[in-house]
Every structure is written in structure tokens, then in C-alpha cells.
Amino acid sequence: METFIYPDDVLTTAGRLWIEVVDFAIAYSFSVLGAIILIIAGFIVAGALQRWTYRGLGRFPSFDETLRRFLSKVIRYSVLVLVGVTVLAQFGVQTASIIAALGAVGLAIGLALQGTLQNIAAGIMLLVLKPFRVGEYIDAGGIAGTVQEIGLFATELTTFDGVYVLTPNSELWNRAVTNYSRNPTRRHDLAIRIGFEDDINRACDILMELALADKRVLAVPAPETMVTEIRDSDVIVNLRYWTAASDYWSVRFALNKAAKLAFDKNGITIPYPQHSVHYTPRDASSAPAK
Template sequence: MNDLNDLLDQGSEWGPWLVDIAIGLAAGIVIFFVGRFLAKKIAKWCERRMLKSNVDKAVAGFTSSIVYALIFAASTLMALGQVGVQTTSFIAILGAAGLAIGLALQGSLSNFASGVLIILLRPFRAGDFIDAAGQMGVVDRIELFHTELKTPDNRVVIIPNSSIMGGSIVNFSREATRRLDLVIGISYESDIRLAKELLEGILNSEDRILKDPAYVIAVGELADSSVNFNVRPWVKSEDYWGVRADLLEKIKYTFDENGVGIPYPQMDVHVTKAD
């Protein structure tokens, strides 16, 4: 009987403590999930506001990622505080373990630092067509640790920011105009003057080719199987691929109609009969 009374007395003492723990745990869980929900909403709201203010899409996406990370971290610390974890001690422990974490996450920290450099140096913007880290595509978003590209066939390529900043970046959209570099070969039997006149007529008839700078048509090489012309017109950047395809098609049809041969690699074999 005395043992039962002792258990009841202990239960009455532990009851409030258990209730406090349960309430703190429930409050911590609620704070964590509400904080994460608010972090997403606030980050999206910030991104929309920045886009409405004509801020570059890449910068808006990067900034919203930072806002989300800060609010989420603050919510996590508040949740831990409600559970009973001493956040000051927790922060101190994180600070002490910072070196080890930094060594373990060298790649992630390098990607973050590279993301900051991309935003500051602005080698490209959202919507630019670039060649970086061996991938070509249109820049869609710049996140904390990676950059998203969309390829012409609508694939999404995710590249670590450090890989982008660690190599060459070719931005095809930075300048308003681009030069087409075509090499057109004709056979040695064809008339060079006629071929040049035909090329000039094709370029003059194409409205998308710019008058300034003027195009260039010149014999570039007497190759093994052909006489090669360098054809170099200037176009607007957005017209580059369309004009290139149309010119190649027109050149082929025009040369065929006027008897100008476009050769293919060939080899002459001479057979000598021995006595």
C-alpha cells in the first residue's frame, strides 16, 4: 500500500513536468512547420515584388532563396527553444563545429560563394543563352548553390555555381548583334566570279542581314577538294539561327540552279601497269 502511495505521489510530481514537455514539444512542432510555411510564402512574395520592380529574374530568385534560408533557420531556433533546448548553447556548439562543418561542406560553400560572385559580377542574366561548364542553354534561375539552364529541346540542366565560375562562360545574348561565319566550298571546275556574284545576290536579298557592319565574302582557302569562301554577314542576335538555316538552304538551291558544284571529299587513284 505504501509503494502505491509513493507511485501516486511521484506521478503527481511528474505530471506537470510531463505536461510542460508535451506542450513545449507541440509548440515547437507547430512553430517549425508554420515557420517553414511562412518562409516559403515570404520568399515567393519577395521574388514577385522584385520581378514587378523590374529586377532581373536571376537576382530575384537568388535573393528569395536567401530570405527563405534565414527565416527557416530562425524558425528552427525558435522551435528548439520551445522544446527546451538552450539555443545560446546550441549556437555556441554550432560555432565550435563550424570549422568541421566548413571542411565537410567545402563544395557547398564554394557553390554559395560562386553564386554570390555571379550575382555581383553579372556575367549573365536570366533569359541569356550561354555556354558554361560544357552545357548550353537559357538561364532560368540562379539559386544558392546551383544555376538552372533550359536547353533548346526543353531539358532542365542544373549546374553547380562553382563549376560555372571555375571555367569559361560564353554569353551569346550579351550583344545585340552577331556575325555569321559560314564556309562555303565550290569545286575547282566552277567559276569563282559567278559563285561570288550568286552569294552577294543571296545576301542582298535577305532583309534580316544588317547593312552596317557590311558583310564580307572572300576566298578563304584553296583546300584539297574545294575552293572555300568565307561568308560573314551580321545579324541581330535573335535572328542568328533562322538566318543561318535559310542562307544555307538558299545557297544550295541557287548553286544547283546555276551549275556551281559543291564538292565532297574525294581521292584520285592512278593505276600504272608494269611491264
């Protein structure tokens, strides 16, 4: 049996569809308009907060530049995520499920990038606590060099012989760091061996004269000399002095050379390590008979 569609039915159906489209447009027009306004306002607010945070942290002279940029971007993207969730809520989307999904995605990413996140966390702690700064010479369990840059993931160093080293921040954070440049002054003990027959007082006087003659040696704390040890084959005389951290190596090398030349000039010896062996011949009469 054939079915006939009359023109009146077609018009009625089209009219109903048009009415539904109009109702849908009216119902969601305010939601679309509100979503557009939220997106525009969200980008404006996110940018403004990023700039305010960056400028506000810049008022603290000791606050690191890398950390300023990182925190300001975190605030910007946090606002944008909040705006995105709010826009979806305008259209009746269940935001609770979206937040749960974002949490699950964040957890998965955190597990996948566990090592990277450790470096980021360590980088933030290094930037906040500042165990070392750019330009300082450090040694962290064998990782030694002058700090060139402290990033969120890794720290760049240059060794004393000019070799580039890139170290993950977690490696530096989990080790004891010795900072040779942080304090303005450093102490050095110049210990020299002399013979038993040499004049100890004269040796100490020579070392003191050398220290007082070098203007890079600090007057406070004052340099001092002492006999630190008497060993089997020599006596240890020691010159203890303080100098600026920047002059430490140059003064050390200069005084080493000057001390050797002064001791040679004054006849004070620097003995070689030696052992005395005493031989006592046996009496032939006491030897057992064969």
C-alpha cells in the same frame, strides 16, 4: 538521541527563504525587464533593417532579386544573434565563452557543409558578376542550355531539346562560360565548296545577293565574300555576315538552303571529296628476267 524541531525554528527558516526569494526577485527583476525590452526591440530593429536593406538594394535595377533576399535575411539574423548574446549578458553569463562556442559550431558546420558553402559562395559571385542572366543561352564546358533560374545553391537550365538540367553553382563558377546571348549581334561564316571549273566571281556574287536580299542581315558591319582556301579537290568560297543574336539560327538555316538552291540554278557544283589516281603501266621489256 532524538532531535526536536520547534515551531519557532521552522518559522525562522521559512522567513529566511522568503527574504532570499524577495532579494533574488528584486535583484533580477530589472535584468528580466531589460531582457524582455531587448528581445522586443531586437525583433523590431531586425525586421526594420531587413526591410530597409531589401528596399535599398531594390533601387539598383541590376541587383538580383535572390541576392537581395539573401543579404536582407543575413542582416536580420545577425541582429537577432547579437540580441541573444546581449540578453544572456544581462544575467551574468560569460558571453566570451558563448561567442567562442558559436565560432566552433560555425567552423564545424562549415567543414560539414563545405561543398554546399562553395555553391553558396559561387552563387553569390554569379549573381554579382553576372556572367549570364535568366533567358540567356550558355555553354560552360559541356553544360549548355538556356538559363531558367540562378539560385544560391544551383542554376537551372533547359537544353535546346527541352531537357531540364540542374547544375551546382560551383561547377559553373569554375569553368569558362561562353554566353551566346549576351552580345546583341553575332557573326556567321557560310563556307561552301565549289569545283575548280566553276566561276569563283559568280559564286561570290550569288552569296552577296542572298545576303543583301535578307533583311535580317545587318548592313553594318556590311556582309562580304572571299575565297578562304584552295584545296586539293575544291575551292572554298565564304560569305561573312552579321545578324541579331535572336535571328542567328533562323538566318543561318535560311541562307544555307538558299545558297544550295541558287548554286544549283546557276550550274555551280558542290563537288564530292575525291582523289585522282594515276596508273602508269610498266614496260614489259624492262621487267627483270626470271
